[in-house]
Amino acid sequence: MATKAKPWSLQRLFLAFCLFQAFLDHQEAWAQIAIAEEGPLPLPLLQDVLYREPAERIQLLGKISDAEGSLYRRFFSPAHIRAASQIRRWMKDAGMRTWQDGVGNVHGRIDGRARDAPALISGSHYDTVMDAGKYDGALGIIVAIASVKATILQAALATRIMTPEEVRAAVRESADLGQWLGAKAHNLFATPMEIIAFSDEEGVRFQTTFLGSRAVTGQLVPLGMLDNEDQNGESLADVLYKHGFQGSEEALARTAYSPEQVRGYVEVHMEQGPVLQARGYALGPVAAIAGQTRLAASVIGTQGHAGTVPMKLRQDAAAAAAETVVWIEQHCGGGAGGDEKTADAAEAVTDDSLVCTTGSMVLWPGASNVIAGAANFSVDIRCRSDEVRKATTKQVIAQLETICQRRNVNCSVEIKHEAPAAACHPDIIAGLIDACRESEQLTADILERDEQCQAECDSELSKVSNSTPQDVAGELLDHANCGGTGKSSRWEPGKAPVLVSGAGHDALPMAEITKMGLLFVRDRRGISHSPLEYVADEDIAAAAVALYVYLQKELL
The missing domain is CATH 3.30.70.360 (Alpha-Beta Plaits)
Structure with a gap:
């Protein structure tokens, strides 16, 4: 005679739930171990994400201009609007959810498993002065997107959310990682990560600097910037309403972040001076903004x-x-x-x-x-x-x-x-120095294996006699990498360049609500606010790799 199955008791259901939760916790723990043990992504993928992609995007963004034959993007000009749209697409393709706030700042965010925890923020500005160079501001946005994208891919691969074949396909096809990963993307980081492309830092239109970052830090309304007028007599509030934004004090109050929402701000920016070039370094953390x-x-x-x-x-x-x-x-x-x-x-x-x-x-x-x-x-x-x-x-x-x-x-x-003056936080300075030192070899490996870099090395070899190819290629790569020699001893205390920024950056207003840090990238000509400003592709890669190494420690 068959026995009738007994219904599950509440105790058994609770026990099953506890076992299932323990299984999930176990899987998450192993996932974190896997991330740590997996190490960085394979070099060919890192070359695409941290070297080729940023170099190409800098050139592309530099072509979005309101002026024929030169670069000019003024706050809410046609080119400014197109640039914001392009940056937002890049953020979305990297797996972030995106939006524009009340003053046109473009945000990209990975919520993290603890989505209500304070966010780490990186970014810079996408407006320009008249007759500008390509790298001021844009560099910090593009490098941040590349570094976050690489960190997402590494976590997705290590946790088996994506297979190696899927990761390769996503990179080669420049696929939308947001669609590929879906909601899983936001569970890859322990805490939130956000990139902000600030709409106005130069202050060309309203003769007031840091418009975008002052909105984020809640300073815009108290400073009366809504009433500032451009040369045509249009106020900032008028321009915002004209472009479909709410230019009211109440609306902009919702744009502001509180100190409790942010745990740090790290900005990558071209040096705008000659110190790094003179000392032979591609990167240099900043001690303070003057x-x-x-x-x-x-x-x-x-x-x-x-x-x-x-x-x-x-x-x-x-x-x-x-x-x-x-x-x-x-x-x-x-x-x-x-x-x-x-x-x-x-x-x-x-x-x-x-x-x-x-x-x-x-x-x-x-x-x-x-x-x-x-x-x-x-x-x-x-x-x-x-x-x-x-x-x-x-x-x-x-x-x-x-x-x-x-x-x-x-x-x-x-x-x-x-x-x-605004001092950069000692913890961030130390973290950036460590990231520069630890990323040296990876940067050198990425550049050494890249076909374009090899072609450039070969062209230089033809000009040099009595040298082996290995000698000359090694010398070129030494000067391209993060430390300039490929030796971490250059980043020991007292040797590493820790600079002072004489120019203001969005990090300055951000210091009002959080600890902040700046990483300068070598300006080969020591010139800025000019078409002659120049950051080499190898130095862009060095910055992207260093930030990638920094973010792994902060987010995974």
């Missing part, structure tokens, strides 16, 4: 005939201004020999990051046969130490007053702008 003071100085003398007023009786505004400018240059460590200083400068200048610039001077009446009756000039003072910067500002003002009194002319000085 504080800045802008002065408007005015000297009022007596206008007179150039031929009839004796030299000792003149009250020459131009001469007083010129004497002041030369004093400032020498006081801040400049001069004809580069090391000349004023008598008191040795004590005053205690920080090599101090730089002082007179970038503008206007003389009245500006005629060659008239002694200048007035001279108006600017003074820009920057330093990573706010104490040194403020002390230098006082010394400059005091010296101008002394010169004017001695020359019997009147003068005045107005502080037009003042911004404090």
Whole structure:
């Protein structure tokens, strides 16, 4: 006689649930071990994702312009809108969910298993100055997308969500990983990862910098930037409404992130200077963004005939201004020999990051046969130490007053702008240095195996006699990789270049809500805001690989 099956009791159901949950936890633990043991993706895939793809995308984005024959993308211009659309497609193809916020910032995000945890953010800006170069801003966006994409693929392969064949096919076909992975993509990282392509950093249209990042940090509305007008009299609020965004204070408040939502911000940016090139490094972490003071100085003398007023009786505004400018240059460590200083400068200048610039001077009446009756000039003072910067500002003002009194002319000085320095977080600096050191060999391997790099090496070999191909190729790769020599000793304390940024970046406003870090990439010509700015493809790859190594530790 058959026995009737007994219904499952609540205790048995609970036991089954616990066993199933334990199985899932076990699988997740093994998945994390697999990621750690799997190591980086195969070199051919890394070449595509971290070398060829970023190099191609930099060129493509550089062609999206409002000007014929030069690069110009102004906030919400036609080219600006097209660039935002292209960046969003790249983010989506990398597996991220994407959206645009209330000021046109483009976001790409992987939620992570702990989706409500604070996010690690990377990014930069996609607007440009007039007649711009291709790398300022765009580099940080494209490198971040490449590094996140590589990290996603590595995690998907290690956890067996994708087979090696599927990963290869996805990379070769530039497939949409979001469609391929679906919701599983958001379970690959432990915590959220977000990329933000900021809509406006340069401030060309509204003459106010960091519009995009100030919206994210909640500073845009308090600073009254919604009322800022462009040359046509259109306010920022008007432009936002015109393009389908809500330009209200309430709408922009929803764009802002709180400090609790962000656990760090890391930006990759071209150096915009010559230090890395001079030292032979492709990459350099940044210690701080310099504080800045802008002065408007005015000297009022007596206008007179150039031929009839004796030299000792003149009250020459131009001469007083010129004497002041030369004093400032020498006081801040400049001069004809580069090391000349004023008598008191040795004590005053205690920080090599101090730089002082007179970038503008206007003389009245500006005629060659008239002694200048007035001279108006600017003074820009920057330093990573706010104490040194403020002390230098006082010394400059005091010296101008002394010169004017001695020359019997009147003068005045107005502080037009003042911004404090922002220090990069020591943990992020250390993490970026480690990533640069640990990525050296992988970068060299990627470049060495790349056919394009080999072709370039072969072309150089034909110019060199009495050298083996291995010698010359090795030398070329040494200078292309992250450290410049392929030896991690170059990244030991005291040897690695840790720079100070004299220019402002989106990392500066982001420092208001989170710890931040900057990784500079070598600018081979030391030029920026110009079509002549240039970051070599090998250096772009070095940055992408270093960020990839950094993200593995932070996200997996």
